[in-house]
Amino acid sequence: xxxxxxxxxxxxxxxxxxxxxxxxxxxxxxxxxxxxxxxxxxxxxxxxxxxxxxxxxxxxxxxxxxxxxxxxxxxxxxxxxxxxxxxxxxxxxxxxxxxxxxxxxxxxxxxxxxxxxxxxxxxxxxxxxxxxxxxxxxxxxxxxxxxxxxxxxxxxxxxxxxxxxxxxxxxxxxxxxxxxxxxxxxxxxxxxxxxxxxxxxxxxxxxxxxxxxxxxxxxxxxxxxxxxxxxxxxxxxxxxxxxxxxxxxxxxxxxxxxxxxxxxxxxxxxxxxxxxxxxxxxxxxxxxxxxxxxxxxxxxxxxxxxxxxxxxxxxxxxxxxxxxxxxxxxxxxxxxxxxxxxxxxxxxxxxxxxxxxxxxxxxxxxxxxxxxxxxxxxxxxxxxxxxxxxxxxxxxxxx
Amino acid sequence: xxxxxxxxxxxxxxxxxxxxxxxxxxxxxxxxxxxxxxxxxxxxxxxxxxxxxxxxxxxxxxxxxxxxxxxxxxxxxxxxxxxxxxxxxxxxxxxxxxxxxxxxxxxxxxxxxxxxxxxxxxxxxxxxxxxxxxxxxxxxxxxxxxxxxxxxxxxxxxxxxxxxxxxxxxxxxxxxxxxxxxxxxxxxxxxxxxxxxxxxxxxxxxxxxxxxxxxxxxxxxxxxxxxxxxx
Ligand SMILES: Nc1ncnc2c1ncn2[C@@H]1O[C@H](COP(=O)(O)OP(=O)(O)OP(=O)(O)O)[C@@H](O)[C@H]1O
Ligand SMILES: [Mg+2]
Numbered sequence: 213x214x215x216x217x218x219x220x221x222x223x224x225x226x227x228x229x230x231x232x233x234x235x236x237x238x239x240x241x242x243x244x245x246x247x248x249x250x251x252x253x254x255x256x257x258x259x260x261x262x263x264x265x266x267x268x269x270x271x272x273x274x275x276x277x278x279x280x281x282x283x284x285x286x287x288x289x290x291x292x293x294x295x296x297x298x299x300x301x302x303x304x305x306x307x308x309x310x311x312x313x314x315x316x317x318x319x320x321x322x323x324x325x326x327x328x329x330x331x332x333x334x335x336x337x338x339x340x341x342x343x344x345x346x347x348x349x350x351x352x353x354x355x356x357x358x359x360x361x362x363x364x365x366x367x368x369x370x371x372x373x374x375x376x377x378x379x380x381x382x383x384x385x386x387x388x389x390x391x392x393x394x395x396x397x398x399x400x401x402x403x404x405x406x407x408x409x410x411x412x413x414x415x416x417x418x419x420x421x422x423x424x425x426x427x428x429x430x431x432x433x434x435x436x437x438x439x440x441x442x443x444x445x446x447x448x449x450x451x452x453x454x455x456x457x458x459x460x461x462x463x464x465x466x467x468x469x470x471x472x473x474x475x476x477x478x479x480x481x482x483x484x485x486x487x488x489x490x491x492x493x494x495x496x497x498x499x500x501x502x503x504x505x506x507x508x509x510x511x512x513x514x515x516x517x518x519x520x521x522x523x524x525x526x527x528x529x530x531x532x533x534x535x536x537x538x539x540x541x542x543x544x545x546x547x548x549x550x551x552x553x554x555x556x557x558x559x560x561x562x563x564x565x566x567x568x569x570x571x572x573x574x575x576x577x578x579x580x581x582x583x584x585x586x587x588x589x590x591x592x593x594x595x596x597x598x599x600x601x602x603x604x605x606x607x608x609x610x611x
Numbered sequence: 612x613x614x615x616x617x618x619x620x621x622x623x624x625x626x627x628x629x630x631x632x633x634x635x636x637x638x639x640x641x642x643x644x645x646x647x648x649x650x651x652x653x654x655x656x657x658x659x660x661x662x663x664x665x666x667x668x669x670x671x672x673x674x675x676x677x678x679x680x681x682x683x684x685x686x687x688x689x690x691x692x693x694x695x696x697x698x699x700x701x702x703x704x705x706x707x708x709x710x711x712x713x714x715x716x717x718x719x720x721x722x723x724x725x726x727x728x729x730x731x732x733x734x735x736x737x738x739x740x741x742x743x744x745x746x747x748x749x750x751x752x753x754x755x756x757x758x759x760x761x762x763x764x765x766x767x768x769x770x771x772x773x774x775x776x777x778x779x780x781x782x783x784x785x786x787x788x789x790x791x792x793x794x795x796x797x798x799x800x801x802x803x804x805x806x807x808x809x810x811x812x813x814x815x816x817x818x819x820x821x822x823x824x825x826x827x828x829x830x831x832x833x834x835x836x837x838x839x840x841x842x
Contacts, residue, residue: 218691
């Protein structure tokens with residue numbers, strides 16, 4: 213009869229999972245709700261990371277399509293604080309810089325206002341500015357014509373205009389062919405631009421040919437923005453030379469900028485916000501973790517007789533502890549998996565809506581799941597230890 | 612099989628539930644423990660089943676001194692040698708009967724497939740082979756107790772401890788349960804039953820009478836019959 217007591221083999225991972233899932237199976241609604249807390253936190257974080265990565269990917273795509281070698285020179289302020297002007301010959305001067313591949317320019321026609329009809333009082337300008345434009349502005353800035361056509365040699369000296377996307381919208385112009393009043397002259401709209409990310413001033417512009425501006429609006433030709441493209445390797449050199457070349461007498465009255473930097477900076481500003489949202493997601497996750505801990509504490513209280521029974525069936529303290537820890541981990545992992553899925557879906561939906569490439573970084577998903585496991589372990593530890601400390605007789609006494 | 616020597620159990624509140632009890636049970640015995648409420652029967656059964664430790668004195672089961680065993684060793688003892696049947700069945704609600712029974716082998720380190728097979732056999736033995744996939748709430752009280760017995764014996768324990776197994780049942784169901792326990796005894800299992808029912812007690816080979824935490828009488832059935840004849 214007597215024999216040495218052998219310790220039974222350890223429970224298989226499958227059995228640990230099965231036993232850990234008992235609470236989830238018997239109280240599915242409670243399990244669902246407490247993992248929902250975790251899921252919301254993880255979904256928020258995954259979506260924030262996913263959306264910001266997708267928007268970054270979109271920017272990268274835009275920049276690689278538009279190039280980062282565009283530099284613009286605009287007049288700054290004089291020492292006395294007045295608006296400076298660019299010299300007439302500055303365009304040619306810039307063209308002579310060896311590394312510069314392309315040059316183009318806009319000339320602001322400050323006196324001319326732009327209206328759809330002559331019934332609008334003169335003070336209402338809609339924020340639309342009239343510009344004389346060189347014909348190659350579009351190719352140098354990477355702009356695209358949305359409807360109609362761009363100006364050409366024939367329309368250059370003709371009362372024809374191309375509207376920026378915002379300008380067209382504000383004037384209520386949907387199709388080319390209509391007329392708009394610029395200064396005191398009616399101009400035919402021949403084309404409407406798409407948005408120009410690297411030269412947003414074009415979006416609110418009414419563009420006329422350089423000679424046309426002189427002919428119809430008595431404009432005194434002066435460039436107000438000079439655009440240059442140079443080989444990527446020389447952008448910095450050109451940038452340093454540009455001010456002095458444009459206005460050798462007063463280089464500091466010239467503002468040189470690189471529009472692609474501004475785009476990237478806007479993105480970087482968004483990152484602060486991303487960090488904030490991520491923090492909020494982390495708080496939600498923490499609250500979710502507290503929810504799981506709460507569920508586990510209640511679960512242990514309610515299942516004292518089950519614990520007693522299991523002890524009578526031969527469960528060790530460790531096995532009881534493992535059971536409740538596994539349950540907590542399962543709850544958290546379910547929430548984590550649901551949250552990651554939800555976050556990925558939100559990212560995909562939002563990115564598709566924004567026409568961004570969909571990027572859901574693997575590190576964010578893995579990190580999300582990993583953190584839920586840590587939370588599950590922490591949330592389940594105390595209840596699991598309590599469960600394992602219950603004496604079998606005490607546990608069995610509660611029916 | 613089991614021996615208690617000078618076992619004393621004092622609960623936290625200061626109640627002495629067992630007072631210097633000594634008891635020896637041989638392998639293969641069928642023993643009834645009887646006595647009024649509060650006399651210490653359940654406390655005694657907990658000692659026999661290693662679910663609780665005495666305040667003083669020693670408990671030996673299958674040659675092992677329970678006081679000297681670690682939690683793991685005690686658990687192993689319960690998992691492989693001892694089966695329990697409780698008054699209130701303690702079945703997992705919402706879990707199929709066959710899985711309830713299979714859980715009796717969970718901590719003995721047996722694979723799921725084999726646990727289910729053995730559980731099915733144990734259910735056949737208690738006459739519930741046709742109810743394997745029912746949930747406990749679909750069964751009568753007597754059937755539930757038979758499921759609990761199946762769970763207790765699927766691991767072939769050498770010791771079966773039952774605390775008022777018929778306490779919550781009508782007399783017919785109670786009789787079925789008793790028949791099953793007696794069958795187990797006939798197959799060699801040591802069976803200890805706590806009961807309030809005088810008729811059930813009389814039908815057992817040996818009766819241990821308790822009162823106020825002590826054993827007042829320990830008699831075999833023959834003794835009882837003789838005693839009755841004398842009167
Ligand atoms: N966990 C406990 N803490 C304190 N006192 C307890 C505990 N368990 C039992 N007792 C006391 O110990 C004594 C014996 O209890 P026990 O449960 O062994 O009685 P019993 O003979 O099984 O009674 P019944 O027939 O009513 O089940 C009782 O006085 C009871 O109040
Ligand atoms: Mg009792």
